[in-house]
Amino acid sequence: MVKYHLGILLTLFSTAVGSRRAIRAVGAEEATSSLSSIGPDECGGGGSISKETPSQQHQLYFTAIPDQAETTLCARANAVRDYLENYISQTCNIDVNVAYQPVSTYDDAVDALVTKIADFGWYDGLTGVQAGLQMQSAVYLAQRIEDTKFTSVFIQASNTNMMDITDVEGKSFALGSQTSTSGSLMPMYYLTQSNVTPSSVTYTGSHDATVDAVINGEAQVGALNSMVWKNRVAANTTGGSSVFYTTEEYVDYLWVAGSGINDKWKRIKSAAAANNENDAHITDEACSNINTLLTDAFLAADASDSLEAALLEAYSTVGYVAITKGEYDPIEETGCAQGLIAAGNCKKPLPEELSAYAATPESSSASPTSKASKPKPGKDVECGDTIKGKISLEENLVCEGSGVIDGNVNAGLILDGPRAELNCEGFKITQNVADGTAAGCTVLNGYTGNLETDSERVKIIKNYCGLPFLYGIVLLNGAKAVGCNIENFLVGAYFGLEAEELSDTTASKNRYGVVVETNKRAKITNLIASYNGKDGVHARNDGKSMFVGDYKPGGSIDLKSITAANNGDDGIEIAGSDIDVIDAKANYNNDVGIVINGDAVIEGSKISISDTQANGNASDGIYISKTKKIELENIEANDNDRGFGIRIDTAPLDLSLKGRILLNGNIIGFGTISGFYETAGTITNFGELVANKNKSFGIILAGTKVTFSIANGASLSACENQPFDIFTPIPANTVTLEKGGSCTGSTAGAGSNPKCADCTTATGFS
Numbered sequence: 001m002v003k004y005h006l007g008i009l010l011t012l013f014s015t016a017v018g019s020r021r022a023i024r025a026v027g028a029e030e031a032t033s034s035l036s037s038i039g040p041d042e043c044g045g046g047g048s049i050s051k052e053t054p055s056q057q058h059q060l061y062f063t064a065i066p067d068q069a070e071t072t073l074c075a076r077a078n079a080v081r082d083y084l085e086n087y088i089s090q091t092c093n094i095d096v097n098v099a100y101q102p103v104s105t106y107d108d109a110v111d112a113l114v115t116k117i118a119d120f121g122w123y124d125g126l127t128g129v130q131a132g133l134q135m136q137s138a139v140y141l142a143q144r145i146e147d148t149k150f151t152s153v154f155i156q157a158s159n160t161n162m163m164d165i166t167d168v169e170g171k172s173f174a175l176g177s178q179t180s181t182s183g184s185l186m187p188m189y190y191l192t193q194s195n196v197t198p199s200s201v202t203y204t205g206s207h208d209a210t211v212d213a214v215i216n217g218e219a220q221v222g223a224l225n226s227m228v229w230k231n232r233v234a235a236n237t238t239g240g241s242s243v244f245y246t247t248e249e250y251v252d253y254l255w256v257a258g259s260g261i262n263d264k265w266k267r268i269k270s271a272a273a274a275n276n277e278n279d280a281h282i283t284d285e286a287c288s289n290i291n292t293l294l295t296d297a298f299l300a301a302d303a304s305d306s307l308e309a310a311l312l313e314a315y316s317t318v319g320y321v322a323i324t325k326g327e328y329d330p331i332e333e334t335g336c337a338q339g340l341i342a343a344g345n346c347k348k349p350l351p352e353e354l355s356a357y358a359a360t361p362e363s364s365s366a367s368p369t370s371k372a373s374k375p376k377p378g379k380d381v382e383c384g385d386t387i388k389g390k391i392s393l394e395e396n397l398v399c400e401g402s403g404v405i406d407g408n409v410n411a412g413l414i415l416d417g418p419r420a421e422l423n424c425e426g427f428k429i430t431q432n433v434a435d436g437t438a439a440g441c442t443v444l445n446g447y448t449g450n451l452e453t454d455s456e457r458v459k460i461i462k463n464y465c466g467l468p469f470l471y472g473i474v475l476l477n478g479a480k481a482v483g484c485n486i487e488n489f490l491v492g493a494y495f496g497l498e499a500e501e502l503s504d505t506t507a508s509k510n511r512y513g514v515v516v517e518t519n520k521r522a523k524i525t526n527l528i529a530s531y532n533g534k535d536g537v538h539a540r541n542d543g544k545s546m547f548v549g550d551y552k553p554g555g556s557i558d559l560k561s562i563t564a565a566n567n568g569d570d571g572i573e574i575a576g577s578d579i580d581v582i583d584a585k586a587n588y589n590n591d592v593g594i595v596i597n598g599d600a601v602i603e604g605s606k607i608s609i610s611d612t613q614a615n616g617n618a619s620d621g622i623y624i625s626k627t628k629k630i631e632l633e634n635i636e637a638n639d640n641d642r643g644f645g646i647r648i649d650t651a652p653l654d655l656s657l658k659g660r661i662l663l664n665g666n667i668i669g670f671g672t673i674s675g676f677y678e679t680a681g682t683i684t685n686f687g688e689l690v691a692n693k694n695k696s697f698g699i700i701l702a703g704t705k706v707t708f709s710i711a712n713g714a715s716l717s718a719c720e721n722q723p724f725d726i727f728t729p730i731p732a733n734t735v736t737l738e739k740g741g742s743c744t745g746s747t748a749g750a751g752s753n754p755k756c757a758d759c760t761t762a763t764g765f766s
Contacts, residue, residue, distance in 0.1 A: 043074035043100055058268055059097040060084075060261070063118035065109045065127055066102070067180060068228060069208045073102065076122075079314035083307045087297040092287035094272045105205075106179040113138075116260035120294065125181035125252040125331040126340060132256055133332070133345040139291040140328070141255040142298035144317035145521040145555065148327075150252035151226045152182045152190075157214050158240030162221070165194050165245045173198035174210045174219035179340060181252045181331065183207050187223030189334070190247050208232070215239035225252075227316050251327055255298060257291050265290035295322060299418060299478065303552070318554045319520045321478055322418035383431075383469060386414040387479075392423040399431035399469045411471035412489070415479035415500075422473065424484035424505075429472050431488050472510065475500035491515045492529070495522045502527065512538055513564070517545050519554040529564045529571075536564030536589070540575035542597075559584065570595045571617070577607060577627075584612040586621075593617040593637065596624045610634055610659070619643040621666065625650050633687070634659035640666045645691065648672040653681025653706070663691040663698075669721065671700040672733075683708045685741075691718045691725075698725040698745060705732040710754075712740030719759035724748045726756065 062080060064073060077100035084098045101118045103109045110131045112118040120141065123131060132138040156162045162171075168191060176183025184203070191198070202219055204210045207228040214222040215238075226246065232238050269287070287293060298320040303309040312318065336346035381391065383399035399412050412429045415422055472486035474494045480501040486492040492507030495516040503525040507513035513529030516522045516539035529536035543553035556578040563585045564571035571586030573595040586593035593614030596607055606629035614621035614637040621637025624630060627650050637645035645663030648655065648671065663669035669691030672683075680703055691698035698718030701708055710716050718725035726735060726743070728751025737743055737754040747753035 043070075043077050043102060058095070058271065059099050060120070060264070061099050061101045061118045062120050062122070063101045063103055063109050063112045064122040065106050065124060065177075065180075066104060067106075067124065067176065067183065067206050067225070069206070072208075072231075074100075076314040077102075079307075079310045083301065083311040084294070084297055086307050087300070088293065091293065091297075092269075092272075092284065093276065094268065094287070096268060106177045110134075113256065113258040116258060118258065119261040119264060120255060120257040123254060123256055124179075124183075125250075125254070125328055126179055126185055126335050127181075128254045128256050129328050129332045129335060130179070130341055131258070133341060135259040137259040137262065139257045139295075140323040141257055141291065141295045142320040143251070143254040143323050144315060145319050145321055146227065146317055147253040148251055148321065148521065149249040149556075149558075150182060151249055152187050152223050152247045153226045153229050153243045154187065154221060154223050154245040155211065155214055155229065155238075155241045156221055156244050157217065158242070160220060162244045165190060166196055167244070168198055168221050169196050170199050171220040172200045172202070172218075174202050174204055174213040174222040176203065176207050176210050176224060177205055178203050180207075180225075181250075182225040183210065183223065185331075185334065185340075186247055186250055186252075211238065211241065214241050231316060251331070254323060254328070255294070257294060261290050321521065381413070383412050384410075384414075386416055387420050387422060388417050389419055390421045390423075392425050393427040393429075394425070396428040396430070399429075410469050411474040411494075412469050412486075413472075414474045414476065415481060416476045418478035420475075420477075420479035422479075422481040422484070424481070426483050426485065428485040428487065430486070431469050472507070475502065481505065486510065492532070501525075507536075508532060513567070514538070516540065516557055518557060519543070519552050521556050521558075523558045524560070524562065525558075526561045527559075527563070529562065530566050532567045534567065534569040535571070535573050536567040536586070537562060537572045538570075539572070539579065541578070542576035544575065556580075558582075562586075565589065571614070573597070574607065579607045581607075581609040582611055584609070584614075586612070586614045586617070588616045590618050592620045592623045592643070593640070594622045596622070596630070597626050606631060608633070612636075614645075615639055617641070617643070620645070620647045621663070622646045624648050624655075628652060629654045631656045631658065632661065633657075634661075636662045638662060638664045638666065642667060644668045644671050645694070646670045648683075650681075653683065655681070655683045657683065657685045657687060657689055659687045661685075661687065661689045663689070664693050666694050668696045668700055669694040669698045669718065671697065672703045672706045673700075680705045681707075684711055685709065685714045685716060686711045687714055689714075689716045691716075692720055694721045696723070697721055697727050699735075700724075700727045700729070701733040701735070701751060702729055703733065704730070706730075707733070708735045710735070710737050710741035710743055712738050714738075714741050716741075716743040716745070716756075717759075718743075718745035718756075721745075725759070726753060728753055 064076065066073060081098045081100060085096060088094055088096050101112055103112055106127050109121060109123065110127050113121050113131045114134045121131070128140070132140065154165060154168065162168070175187060178184055198221070202213065204213050207224040210222040210224045211232055213219045229243065286296065299322065301308040301311050302319055303312050332341065335341040381393065381397060383397060397412060412431065413422065470490040471494050472489040472492045473481055473484065474496060475481060476496040478500060481493065482503045482505065484505045486505070486507045487509040489510045491512045492510040493502055493505065493514045495518055500518070501523045502514065506528040508528060508531045511533045513532040513536045514524065514527065516524070518541050522539070524537070527537070537559065539557050539559065541553055541555045541557055553576065557576065558580050559572070560582045562572065562581070562583070565585060565587045567589045569590060570592045571589040571594060572581065572584060574581070575597040581594070584594070594609065594612070607627055608631040609622070610633040612635055614635070617640045619640065620643035621640045622635070622645070624647065632646070632655070643666065645666040645668070670689070683706065685708070698721035725745030726747045728735060728749035731750045733751035735747070735751070735753045743754060743756035744759055745756050746759070747756055
């Protein structure tokens with residue numbers, strides 16, 4: 001998934017913003033003069049205040065940008081209040097009132113934190129950075145998983161028919177607040193990138209107001225936060241308006257703590273200790289730092305009780321993750337370039353305190369699945385250690401012995417918590433194991449040679465008897481690892497149900513290269529997972545576990561720049577939904593290149609694969625089963641020995657083919673079948689589909705009822721296939737040619753086919 005790259009916004013945005021002032025620090029009286037008048041009993045237990053009174057010394061105040069309807073803001077405030085009051089009480093045995101301080105504008109939300117009217121607050125990317133840069137002891141606490149890959153949507157009224165961002169040219173355009181990242185800054189950024197100029201720009205003040213402006217005809221086009229749009233769709237309040245363009249991903253929305261919260265927490269703790277002198281909870285390390293305590297609270301919310309569930313539902317999220325240093329730097333750069341951040345705060349790095357939580361060497365709470373141990377210098381790391389801070393290897397880590405140390409999971413290294421970061425610096429994590437061929441030995445390594453060049457598939461050459469350490473590395477609770485070379489384990493790297501990341505790593509010569517089981521967010525970038533005995537990558541968020549027992553499904557998985565070749569089973573196997581695969585090479589595996597067993601556990605979610613190869617596998621290039629919504633873009637699935645380029649076995653089906661799809665030299669190029677399921681649904685080709693010189697059919701549509709459409713501007717070439725180029729054996733199955741689409745190849749079968757052009761020469765084979 002493409003993450004943001006923010007450049008300088010061009011003339012259009014500067015003109016639209018006009019003379020809007022940069023955020024600045026103001027006095028308490030000025031800050032409170034425009035605060036909302038919502039009463040304390042109506043919304044989160046807060047109200048307008050100008051300074052702290054003695055009765056308020058045991059209160060923590062929070063604020064939020066007014067980006068949504070007042071009812072939504074109040075529901076969120078109540079959920080935050082109830083959850084945090086309970087968490088602090090249970091963790092520290094301190095009764096604290098957590099109260100909401102409503103404001104009227106985005107500016108007021110920033111001013112409330114800077115002037116200590118509020119102790120912490122909920123901000124979008126730009127206002128969060130604006131506030132943070134004015135306070136040297138500010139801390140970025142947490143962000144939703146969804147905030148790490150945020151998008152904005154462009155919507156149109158029911159009586160218009162726009163198809164792309166370029167159609168906004170000359171149209172009236174509605175945005176939310178001028179300082180909204182998702183409702184103004186990023187939509188205008190993408191307009192300028194596309195050289196598009198609306199006829200006018202109107203600022204409505206909030207995302208919901210933008211939708212209403214389009215519905216009411218006040219603007220032809222609007223742009224807003226995609227999560228707010230999803231909520232409007234769920235509530236059936238879109239008024240016939242629809243999305244015609246979605247931006248690329250960027251970061252947005254976060255909790256920020258102000259500079260005054262530490263002193264207030266010290267006073268609260270002192271008063272509590274005076275009343276409960278023998279209570280160890282008050283002086284516990286987990287309660288020593290309020291910023292860490294709040295971050296831990298947000299990260300701990302996983303819907304395991306009603307208060308946690310209410311918090312997550314109110315904020316439309318499946319969970320929170322920590323914020324890493326530099327993640328919001330591009331927003332700072334863009335805000336400074338457009339005068340939205342005071343010049344005195346620009347052209348300097350973010351304060352170190354903003355990433356203090358992620359950089360702290362030790363976590364305040366241990367994972368229930370492992371025993372904590374202090375991180376050691378690189379040369380002193382031992383197999384079986386649990387790492388909770390940052391550490392780099394200085395030499396290879398070779399594991400020997402029983403594999404179970406001090407009660408820990410039998411893993412080379414366990415990385416536990418959002419501060420746990422392992423940099424292997426290219427060194428190897430491995431174990432010494434006995435080679436053998438007896439019954440019951442574990443098949444680890446894949447092939448001796450590269451199947452791209454070898455004339456025959458080379459048999460698996462390594463069996464190991466006894467694996468003291470089952471896992472090379474285990475990542476838990478938001479941990480990260482980079483630069484590792486892992487081999488000789490049952491699983492090279494295992495992801496354990498939270499928001500973990502792995503990059504620039506080789507996991508080869510294991511039984512499984514990498515296994516991902518998550519219901520939050522997992523991210524893998526630049527991975528080589530080849531020559532493993534079974535799958536190169538096995539990634540799932542469907543609630544079914546290979547190792548630890550079933551779990552609640554959900555979350556998302558991002559796989560980018562993955563090489564999974566020459567494995568003993570599949571290159572990549574996916575099970576679940578909201579999974580993106582970009583730039584993968586799943587070639588020359590002993591079964592299928594990429595297996596998709598979707599299950600569609602989250603309604604409305606999808607699986608997408610783009611810029612990917614699945615060539616020369618023993619069975620299919622790509623096999624899709626149990627998946628409702630799929631997008632394939634720029635795919636090569638050629639020369640798969642005994643199978644399809646792309647095989648579909650699922651119902652109901654909604655498959656989009658985009659870009660260039662090459663399916664040449666397989667047994668069958670592209671096919672829907674009735675295997676485990678009676679395939680039914682729609683397939684739409686929006687790009688160039690080439691299925692030439694396959695040993696059997698180029699295209700075959702079996703199943704109960706399949707509609708294959710070739711869209712306007714799209715093409716299908718199916719030539720020199722035997723016995724038929726395009727074959728529809730079932731009467732209910734149809735190939736339709738929309739106006740402006742084209743097809744080449746012979747057609748046959750009982751189903752409905754268009755008249756396609758005759759093949760003269762096979763095209764697009766390379």
